[in-house]
Amino acid sequence: MTRVVELRSDTFTLPTDEMRQAMTAAQLGDDVWDEDPTVHSLQRRAAEIVGKDASLFVPSGTMGNLCALLAHTQPGDEVLVEAESHIFVSEVAGAAVVGGLQLRPLSTTDGRIKPDQVRTAVREPDIHEPRGALLCLENTHNRQGGICISASATRELAGVAHAAGMKVHLDGARIFNSAVAQKVDVKELTGPVDSVMFCLSKGLSAPVGSMLAGSAAFVEQARRRRKMLGGGMRQAGVLAAAGLVALDRMVERLAEDHANARRLGEGLQGIAGIEVDLSRIESNMVFGDCQPPLTAREFIEGCKREGVLLDQASPKRWRMVTHRGVSAAEVDYAIEAVRRLMGVKPREDLRATA
Ligand SMILES: *Cc1c(COP(=O)(O)O)cnc(C)c1O
Numbered sequence: 452m453t454r455v456v457e458l459r460s461d462t463f464t465l466p467t468d469e470m471r472q473a474m475t476a477a478q479l480g481d482d483v484w485d486e487d488p489t490v491h492s493l494q495r496r497a498a499e500i501v502g503k504d505a506s507l508f509v510p511s512g513t514m515g516n517l518c519a520l521l522a523h524t525q526p527g528d529e530v531l532v533e534a535e536s537h538i539f540v541s542e543v544a545g546a547a548v549v550g551g552l553q554l555r556p557l558s559t560t561d562g563r564i565k566p567d568q569v570r571t572a573v574r575e576p577d578i579h580e581p582r583g584a585l586l587c588l589e590n591t592h593n594r595q596g597g598i599c600i601s602a603s604a605t606r607e608l609a610g611v612a613h614a615a616g617m618k619v620h621l622d623g624a625r626i627f628n629s630a631v632a633q634k635v636d637v638k639e640l641t642g643p644v645d646s647v648m649f650c651l652s653k654g655l656s657a658p659v660g661s662m663l664a665g666s667a668a669f670v671e672q673a674r675r676r677r678k679m680l681g682g683g684m685r686q687a688g689v690l691a692a693a694g695l696v697a698l699d700r701m702v703e704r705l706a707e708d709h710a711n712a713r714r715l716g717e718g719l720q721g722i723a724g725i726e727v728d729l730s731r732i733e734s735n736m737v738f739g740d741c742q743p744p745l746t747a748r749e750f751i752e753g754c755k756r757e758g759v760l761l762d763q764a765s766p767k768r769w770r771m772v773t774h775r776g777v778s779a780a781e782v783d784y785a786i787e788a789v790r791r792l793m794g795v796k797p798r799e800d801l802r803a804t805a
């Protein structure tokens with residue numbers, strides 16, 4: 452049997468049967484005219500869950516982040532971002548192209564911006580300087596390993612930014628992974644910020660879509676930006692119906708993905724030729740480095756021949772992501788595949804259950 456273990460991303464999750472049924476049954480209207488009842492339900496529910504006045508259904512997390520940046524700023528403003536953040540690295544410079552914004556990267560070793568870094572980066576009113584308008588946080592932080600930002604750190608950072616007259620936007624693509632991993636109500640993580648974006652289409656398993664939440668006035672501004680970017684969708688309730696199921700049914704089970712990530716990390720740790728830092732596995736991601744001369748590309752190709760798919764993060768770095776489509780047995784299969792590839796003999800404890 453050839454099997455494929457899909458560890459490239461949690462975006463590969465497929466909708467559940469319950470989602471497909473909800474999509475078929477959804478009541479629909481034209482959402483550009485603000486008349487789709489299912490979109491309304493999703494927007495109300497999402498806002499309530501993250502403790503904001505209102506929210507907006509957007510086609511992607513990238514568009515949600517861009518709408519937020521546009522709604523919070525004017526062209527020429529400066530936005531503080533973590534140097535490995537999705538907004539800085541992976542959104543095709545949309546903030547610069549569309550928003551005329553200057554993104555100022557703050558370097559960290561683990562994705563956790565320190566309050567002093569924000570204090571140091573505050574702009575004084577000065578004719579030479581851009582206006583420091585916005586601080587962006589990312590939780591969980593993707594490229595730094597899926598690490599979780601705590602509620603207390605979020606409060607402290609937001610406090611520093613607000614005292615300096617800046618707004619705070621949270622890229623919470625995987626905010627529910629963070630809340631479940633830290634065993635806190637998601638409101639603890641979203642309460643201190645002015646706006647939050649989160650994805651329905653990742654671990655929560657909906658086919659398409661993200662939510663952008665904030666004050667009613669902010670969401671009204673964001674709605675105009677969404678239309679400008681071409682993100683106004685007509686009978687979007689067909690997608691929103693799956694999003695409602697995602698919010699009601701798929702959050703608590705993220706704990707399984709986290710347990711599987713840990714199992715995967717523990718199984719891979721100590722295999723000669725690759726390095727996995729267990730201390731950085733906090734949610735559903737496992738990052739590792741290849742020891743030279745092995746490159747990440749060669750490692751990924753080798754894993755692919757064994758039926759295990761993973762993602763490249765840099766010339767030597769790779770990423771594995773656990774999600775609803777990966778069982779504990781498939782995690783064990785992936786561990787054995789890597790051991791075979793790296794020339795390590797099979798683990799007895801796993802062979803017994805294979
Ligand atoms: C996936 C992701 C996004 C963007 O989501 P898309 O729906 O793929 O556009 C934004 N931020 C982070 C941290 C992400 O992981």
